[in-house]
Structure formats: structure tokens, C-alpha cells
Amino acid sequence: MPMSIIKNTAFYALVVVIVVCAVFPFYYAIITSFRTGSAIFTIEYWPTSFSVANYVNVIASGSFARNLLNSIIVSACVVTLSLLMAVTAAFALSRVRFRGRSLLLLTILSVSMFPQIAVLAGLFEVIRLLGLYNTLGGLVFSYMIFTLPFTVWVLTTFMRDLPVEIEEAAIVDGATPWVIITRVFLPLMWPALVTTGLLAFIAAWNEFLFALTFTSSTETRTVPVTIALFTGSSAHEVPWGIVMAASVIVTVPLVVLVLIFQRKIISGLTAGGVKG
């Protein structure tokens, strides 16, 4: 069957093109990060030299290690806070009937469409007023604008699809809503919490505009800002090896997390989208 062989070959060729396009830039960043000196300026498609000097440089010099810690602290706080607020809010929005519920959901959804730049000026004022300028707290505070609507929305869709029966026994026993959330819903919600938590973590980890605007010293920066502002002695002397090493350090944990949780992430990403 020559026709089917041609078809199969063409299909697998397409598959290879897709995989190579998706993976090559990251692969190239990794091999660049292991090249130093003049080796970096010779174009090679395969790893030909190996040196960890860039990694040693990036961690030892400057404030990169500190910035990495900042990113971890900020992202972890953002996830915890937004999940705490979102679980209770999602319970109210999905299991209790009250007037204005649809309007509230609509408002939350539209906040997630806000362009960040639209609140930048006002948020700048609020953050300075609260004394949060150039602090990690200021970043955690401002990141709520994009993590909170998203977590509330996804958890609401998830809780709405749970059957009524699971609550009934608890209601008959006279359990308070708080007990119902912690004893009945939370044990069922771990998959959804892991997914939304992970997506919120990635969003906070990658955020750039607020981190750039609301911090002023190198010690309070998060890693995206550090990587964006890496420059050499002149604009034409970007230390590419160091930039790539920093990029790999920042990206590897995310890629590992995403690959481990890929099914959950895909379902979380599409939860808001295709329901409509």
C-alpha cells in the first residue's frame, strides 16, 4: 500500500516539525548556557562544549539568588491567598442562591479581562499609600488582580458540577456552611485546587509589568525583571551565556511541573474556555 506509506510518512514528518519547533529554542538556550568564552560566539547545533561557569557566575554574582527566593515567596503567597479567598467565594457562588449572583460572576469574569496597564496608575498610588512600594507584599497584593478572578471562576465551575446529594446529609445533620466547605467539599476538591494553584503559581512566577513598576531596588526584584534587565557594559554586550543560564534556572522547575501535571493543566486551561 504505497499510498498509505506516503500518508504516514507525511504525517510523521509534520509531527517531527511540530516537536522540533516547540522544543528547539529551549534546547538551544540550554546548550548555550553551557558554553563560555569565545565558544558562545560560534554557531553550533549540537552540544560541543560543556562548562558550568555561567551557572556559577549567575548564582554567585549580583542578586540573582535573592531574586529567585523573592519569586518563590511571592508566588507561594499569591497561591495561598487566592485559593483561600476563592474556595469560600466559589462555594457561595456555586451552591447558594442569592440575588445578583449572575452579575457578580460577570463582574469577576470581566476583571480577568482587564488590561493590567489600565490599573497601573491607580495601583501605583494605592501601593505607595499603603507603604507597599518596593516590597514583596506590594507584588503579592497587586497579583490578586489576575489570580483571584481566575481561581474563583474555575473553582466555581468545578463546585457547580458536584451533585447536590453530597451536601444533603451534612445539611440534615445541621452542619454550618463552614463545616460543609472544610469537611465535605475540600476533600473532593484537591484535583481542582492543585490545577488552579499551579496555574496561579505560573502566572505569578511569570508576571513582569507590576514587578518592573512596583520595585526599585535589585534586592526586591523577581527573576523575570532581573533577566529582562541583564545588560553588559554596553547595550551591545549582552552577557548571553549568563542570561541563558538564568533563563534555564527559572524555566526548568516550571517545565518539570507542567510535564508532571500536564493532564490537570490542560483540563484547567480549557475549563473556562469551552464550557460556553
Added chain:
Amino acid sequence: MTASPSVRSELLRQRSRSARLFLLPMILALAVVAGWPLLRTIYFSFTDASLTNIDAAKWVGFKNYLSWIQLKSGRTIYSGLLVDPAWWNAVWNTVRFSVISVSLEAVFGMVIALVLNAEFKGRGIVRAAILIPWAIPTIVSARMWGWMLNDQFGILNDLFMRVGLIDHPIAWTASSDTAMIAVLIVDVWKTTPFMALLILAGLQMIPGDIYEAARIDGVHPVKQFFRITLPLVKPALMVAIIFRLLDAMRIFDLIYVLTPNSAQTKTMSVLARENLIDFDKFAYGSAQSTLLFLIIALMTMLAIWIGRVRLDGGER
């Protein structure tokens, strides 16, 4: 249910009371972090506020948007955002970028989704591979591609010259002809996976027996795609396109890092931040932010109307 009516209504009341309590932290947080700052931004756009002295802002009406003075000669000179060529250039860049990038992403996303929807060995690897661009932070991908697109040492120039696509190295990010192309390449690479996953979710909801019937009737696969797949996946595709369009309209990070000084790629968000923070034209930048917000708000309303997103909490 054995509970008596009075107990029942007491429970219901308790339930709606706690609901309000449960919603309060979230509503408060969103009000402080989104609602109030948005109102303040709009207010600043009608003042002469400056970054160093926000508190001394005085109301100036529509001056930041449009003002004019009449010269003695009878000529009228207009100034303000609505007649600012830099602003309209940014609007044009944003629209051009959004339309081209989202169209390309829809086409490539559809191809990838169709591939992932087929049964074949190694499907898991492809799905894992396309998640990688999505997982990489925008700043990192801007830096990675900045290196690959480097005019002297970039691997893409080398590759294209070996293949014979170009005969001399191109300064992709610096040259005014190619800066937008560079931005588009990186954005399409980074966000096509998201599009593909949304379309794939739509494809997987199409029942298989439709294709079975089409195959028995001898319908050509290309015709199957245009007559069956495309119409059935259209709702999911539209939602994906709208989400991505709204996202593309506010692009900032990629352009700020990849092509910082290029007038050809300066978008509304980049221009607004430049005015707000770097140029100390806080009020003027606020006016630009406000206009961008209005544009996106209009698009969102349109999107909700088209997408008919299910907003009701209960009924199924």
C-alpha cells in the same frame, strides 16, 4: 427530607448569610486591587498629575485627550491624545499585531489540534512538547529568541543562510522592516499551544460516528474537514480566538524586552507605561491607559455576547 419548614427556612437564611460573609474577602480584595485603581486611573487622565507629585493633581477636563488654541491668525492648533501621531501609531501596531498573530495562531493551532486528535504512537510526546513553549515565561522566551535572532551570532540567520532563504544576515529585532516579524514569530511560537489545546478540547467533543458515517459515504477527508469538523468546532474556536485577541491587545512584556526601541512595534501598553513611568507624563499615560481600557471593555462585551458564556451558577 424530614426537616420541618421553619427549620428549613432558618437553614436557608443561615446559608445565604454565610454566603455573603464568604464572598466579602474576595469582593473587598478585587475592589481595592482592581475597581478603585481603575477609577483612579480614569480620574488621573482628567488631571495634570505627575509621577513625583500625584497628590497635587488638579482637574483639567479633557485637556489630555483633546485641546485646542486659536491663534490670532485664525488658525486652530489641536493637541492631546486624539491627535497624537505616536498614539495612533501604537494603536495601529497593536491592532496589526493582534490580528496577524491571532490568525496565524488559529491556523497553526488547528493543525496541531488535528494532529493531537488523531490516534498515533508518540501522541503523548507531542502533547508534552507543545506545552513547553506555553510553560516558558514570556520574558525568558523573549530573551531566548533575542539570542536566536541576534544579527551576528544568531542561529536563525545561520540556518536561513544555509537553506538559502536569505543571502546576508538580518538584524531581526533592530531593523525597522523586521522588528514586527520578530515579535510575531516569538508570540506565535509561545501562544499557539494554548490555542491548540482549546481547539483540541472542542474537537474531542465531536462524536466519532459522524466521521464513521462520512467515511462510509465516501466523503473526501478535506471535505469532511470543511463540512463537519470546522462547523462543529467553530464555537470552541471562536472562544479561543476571542480570548487570545483580548490578550494580544494588551501585549507588553515581549515587546518591552525583544524590541524596546522600535517605533514599529510600540503597542498601546508599552507607550502608556513609557509615559506613566519613564517620561513623567503621568496624566497623559493615564489617558492612554483609559482609552486602551475602553477599547478592551468594548471588545469584552462583544465577546461575552458572542460567546454566550454561561453565567448562571445553577441551572444545567
